[in-house]
Amino acid sequence: MRDFLQRFFGGDLWWSFRSSPMVIVAAITTFVMIFSSAFANIVAPYDIFDLTQFNLMDSLKPPVWMERGEVGFLLGTDDQGRDVLSTILYGSRISLLVGFFSVISAMVLGIIIGLIAGYSGGWVDAVLMRIADVQLSFPAILIALLVNGIISGLLPGEAQADLAIYVLIVAISLSFWVQYARTVRSSTMVERTKEYVQAAQVIGLPQPLILLRHILPNVMGPVLVIATIQLALAIITEATLSFLGVGVPPTSPSLGTLIRIGNDYLFSGEWWITVFPGLALVILVLAVNILGDWLRDALNPKLR
Amino acid sequence: MKLKSFIIAGASALALGALSLPATAQTFTFAFQADAQSLDPHSLNETFTLGLLGNVYEGLISYDKDMNKVPTLAVGWEVLTPTKWRFDLRQGVKFHNGNDFTAEDVVFTWERMGSEGSDQKTLAGLLENITIIDDYTIEIDTPIPNPTLLNDLVTMYIMDKEWAVANNATESSSPADAGRDGSYATSNANGTGPFMVESRQPDVKTVLVRNENYWDDSIPTNVQRVEFTPISQAATRVAALLSGQIDLVYPVPVQDWSRLDNADGVKALTGPEARTIFLGMDQSRDELLYSSVKGANPFKDPRVRHAFAFAIDVNAIKETIMRGAATPSGLMWAPQIQGYNAEANTPHPFDPDKARSLLAEAGYADGFTVTMDCPNDRYVNDEKICQAVAGMLAKVGVTIDLLAQPKSQYFAKVLAQGGYDTSFYLLGWTPGSMDVFNVFNNLLACRNEEGTVGGFNLGGYCNERIDELGRIVASETDVAVRQAAIDEAAQILKDEAGYIPLFQQPLSWGVRDGVSVAQRADNVLDLRNVVMP
Numbered sequence: 119m120r121d122f123l124q125r126f127f128g129g130d131l132w133w134s135f136r137s138s139p140m141v142i143v144a145a146i147t148t149f150v151m152i153f154s155s156a157f158a159n160i161v162a163p164y165d166i167f168d169l170t171q172f173n174l175m176d177s178l179k180p181p182v183w184m185e186r187g188e189v190g191f192l193l194g195t196d197d198q199g200r201d202v203l204s205t206i207l208y209g210s211r212i213s214l215l216v217g218f219f220s221v222i223s224a225m226v227l228g229i230i231i232g233l234i235a236g237y238s239g240g241w242v243d244a245v246l247m248r249i250a251d252v253q254l255s256f257p258a259i260l261i262a263l264l265v266n267g268i269i270s271g272l273l274p275g276e277a278q279a280d281l282a283i284y285v286l287i288v289a290i291s292l293s294f295w296v297q298y299a300r301t302v303r304s305s306t307m308v309e310r311t312k313e314y315v316q317a318a319q320v321i322g323l324p325q326p327l328i329l330l331r332h333i334l335p336n337v338m339g340p341v342l343v344i345a346t347i348q349l350a351l352a353i354i355t356e357a358t359l360s361f362l363g364v365g366v367p368p369t370s371p372s373l374g375t376l377i378r379i380g381n382d383y384l385f386s387g388e389w390w391i392t393v394f395p396g397l398a399l400v401i402l403v404l405a406v407n408i409l410g411d412w413l414r415d416a417l418n419p420k421l422r
Numbered sequence: 423m424k425l426k427s428f429i430i431a432g433a434s435a436l437a438l439g440a441l442s443l444p445a446t447a448q449t450f451t452f453a454f455q456a457d458a459q460s461l462d463p464h465s466l467n468e469t470f471t472l473g474l475l476g477n478v479y480e481g482l483i484s485y486d487k488d489m490n491k492v493p494t495l496a497v498g499w500e501v502l503t504p505t506k507w508r509f510d511l512r513q514g515v516k517f518h519n520g521n522d523f524t525a526e527d528v529v530f531t532w533e534r535m536g537s538e539g540s541d542q543k544t545l546a547g548l549l550e551n552i553t554i555i556d557d558y559t560i561e562i563d564t565p566i567p568n569p570t571l572l573n574d575l576v577t578m579y580i581m582d583k584e585w586a587v588a589n590n591a592t593e594s595s596s597p598a599d600a601g602r603d604g605s606y607a608t609s610n611a612n613g614t615g616p617f618m619v620e621s622r623q624p625d626v627k628t629v630l631v632r633n634e635n636y637w638d639d640s641i642p643t644n645v646q647r648v649e650f651t652p653i654s655q656a657a658t659r660v661a662a663l664l665s666g667q668i669d670l671v672y673p674v675p676v677q678d679w680s681r682l683d684n685a686d687g688v689k690a691l692t693g694p695e696a697r698t699i700f701l702g703m704d705q706s707r708d709e710l711l712y713s714s715v716k717g718a719n720p721f722k723d724p725r726v727r728h729a730f731a732f733a734i735d736v737n738a739i740k741e742t743i744m745r746g747a748a749t750p751s752g753l754m755w756a757p758q759i760q761g762y763n764a765e766a767n768t769p770h771p772f773d774p775d776k777a778r779s780l781l782a783e784a785g786y787a788d789g790f791t792v793t794m795d796c797p798n799d800r801y802v803n804d805e806k807i808c809q810a811v812a813g814m815l816a817k818v819g820v821t822i823d824l825l826a827q828p829k830s831q832y833f834a835k836v837l838a839q840g841g842y843d844t845s846f847y848l849l850g851w852t853p854g855s856m857d858v859f860n861v862f863n864n865l866l867a868c869r870n871e872e873g874t875v876g877g878f879n880l881g882g883y884c885n886e887r888i889d890e891l892g893r894i895v896a897s898e899t900d901v902a903v904r905q906a907a908i909d910e911a912a913q914i915l916k917d918e919a920g921y922i923p924l925f926q927q928p929l930s931w932g933v934r935d936g937v938s939v940a941q942r943a944d945n946v947l948d949l950r951n952v953v954m955p
Binding site for chain 2 (some may be wrong): 168169170172174175177178197198199279363368369378381382383384385386388
């Protein structure tokens, strides 16, 4: 372990991280947002799921620095008297949750398809990659809308709200797997002709074992970079779907749902209900994106 | 060279497009928060659906802009005995497909309203028989004397028998058909009204065009073409009005009234609506369908119902969510309704401590969980009201699982055709006849198997005495006796908390300047009165 730490802090990655103040700020921001939303039940001033903590008469209070603002509600309250800061913290939790899980499941799906396509070649490769090409010709949000519509259409009304988060995760991951599959496939095609793979084949190891134990670790680098960048995209996609009203229900609001709810109050001047969740979304996505870009550059030997 | 001619062709096409614009000047566009459920006039007894279809179909009688009854497909009537009426029908009226309107069509319509899928069975049940005297004369028998029969007939929209038979649409489609194809009449219409359906894409757009052969030349409108678009997002709806895309939108969220008043070229048109928003509770089943309480139905205990009423702070909802634009109500009917008595209208007080002690007395000191059904695109701020109710009930220990759905799914679930599949719900009611008997007949009466009485009594509230009083309200012509019966029923309802009335919601329209419309108390947009500049 000590060895590993020494190597890490002495290595290029740490050096490149330390020399870029913007990346440090982005990393801290990301960490703070993930931490505070993961522990929202401790960090947030109110529990937004406990209706007894709110009073309708506190509704539509502006942020604390404005006239009528109250110290108890730093960023103001929404139409039901809920504290906006608390809803943002709980909302980012759902946004991040959906983001992480859809990236992970898209990654798993993409890696499996990419490994099979790249290793088998021939018609298997041709079929899988044509499917990927077809899907790439549609915007990801369109695929996500389609999948989301079909799955929720099949569910009975009562189950829709309960399962909305899982449906979203499936829909987003089904629209994002292509990037991984194509990257993994091309790396796999390079790796499978190498001597260590041939050696493994010669001693008669079964194909799945060769794929998972020998090829996979050597193609993971670029996959992790894509995953970081796609995390930001997945969060945006989730917010878009929720803003359109097909994402998570208002009872367990994500940032996109909060923006949609607040949108109804823009004309009447209660801007804080929608602007603060929007800002939180922008900051979160920007920070994750900067980290992803940095990781891509730092791991790319050609840019060094 | 080729490219040049392409550009010229394109430019002239554009110019032609621009030239043809003035021809569409009499196009009136409007938006509502949801679509009409269907084009079938008998499939959902809902104000908006009936209101839109009232421009395509017509009844024997209709309301003018001040809610006065005017002869429409009937030209005159006569009361022969207290239970027998004779109607003379208008001659020379043609349906949109050119067929003649005759007495046969009236009888057919009445039979269709009583068919399996129909949502107007309570209305059909008010008539016992229709006898055809000749092609343009009918006699209607009622089971009991019914002084308000004319009001009830307003929403009985006459459909062409020949057309329905030819298209296999003699049975009414049901609200549960929403999203499915239903019968031919769900997506096609053939009435006698001043507008004809040109095209319809459910949830997207419905286009009506003027019926050039309409029998009444005196209607004020100069509109030739109507485009109706449902826009579910309130802010988008208001933005569409502000940008001039749409001539009229409703409902405008109450918080945006001042925004419209300050903007140029548009105005907010507001007033009190005759619609009462209330909460209903399932009191018929021995065990609630959606609750943590097993083996018993807490709503059968009046103490629980009173506790719910005490827990809800209607004034807070009025002040915050409705921005002051609602009238808290202790009655199930609004001041505009015939039979209203201001003295009897005492809203339920707000007293959470009392609510908690009543719940404890009833054996629910730790509260319980119940699912609440709520529409999210039907009434002004409906979902927000339900959320607020859930929050207030949480404070006395009752946990609400809120199921807020678009009205198409909501109605398909909670109405008779969905098997009254609800435990606790929010609903709004405007008596189509503008008379209190409509409320008795639909909401207060013990519901019967066939659904012809108490069909919208979704919770199955039942009190024999109210049924008796309802019969007096139905047939009594002495105003004082009738009012005494109404007041007694109102008192019983309040003592038992059979329903929890909340408030009357406001009329809330946004209109482009220069467009003249008549805003009726029942929130119906009658296109006959729309005049474009």
